[in-house]
Amino acid sequence: MVKGAHLYVLPMVFMVFVTVASCLGGQIKKFTYNNNGYGSYSFEYETSDGTYRREEGGVVPGPDGGAWVVRGEYGYIDSRGKPYSMKYVADANGYQPRINDDHTRFNDRRII
Numbered sequence: 676m677v678k679g680a681h682l683y684v685l686p687m688v689f690m691v692f693v694t695v696a697s698c699l700g701g702q703i704k705k706f707t708y709n710n711n712g713y714g715s716y717s718f719e720y721e722t723s724d725g726t727y728r729r730e731e732g733g734v735v736p737g738p739d740g741g742a743w744v745v746r747g748e749y750g751y752i753d754s755r756g757k758p759y760s761m762k763y764v765a766d767a768n769g770y771q772p773r774i775n776d777d778h779t780r781f782n783d784r785r786i787i
Contacts, residue, residue, distance in 0.1 A: 725752035742767045
């Protein structure tokens with residue numbers, strides 16, 4: 676992939692998720708997107724039916740010049756009212772999902 680293409684590909688993927696969420700779920704209650712122009716970004720959205728997604732990413736300096744790190748969470752409420760959520764990290768070690776059994780929401784603390 677072309678160096679720097681992530682800055683263009685990630686917003687496009689994000690917009691697809693928002694579009695799908697708005698078609699399948701309720702109204703979008705919250706929508707935030709930040710891109711500092713220097714290689715890091717964050718976004719989040721939440722719909723009226725309880726579906727949400729939050730993600731942040733950027734280049735983290737390292738001994739080999741740095742690596743992309745993406746961290747986030749998404750979740751939804753099923754038709755019986757049970758919440759489901761998953762946190763994930765994607766970095767030099769690959770995609771690492773963690774299923775949340777305690778149903779606690781992602782805190783808004785930024786790492787990048």
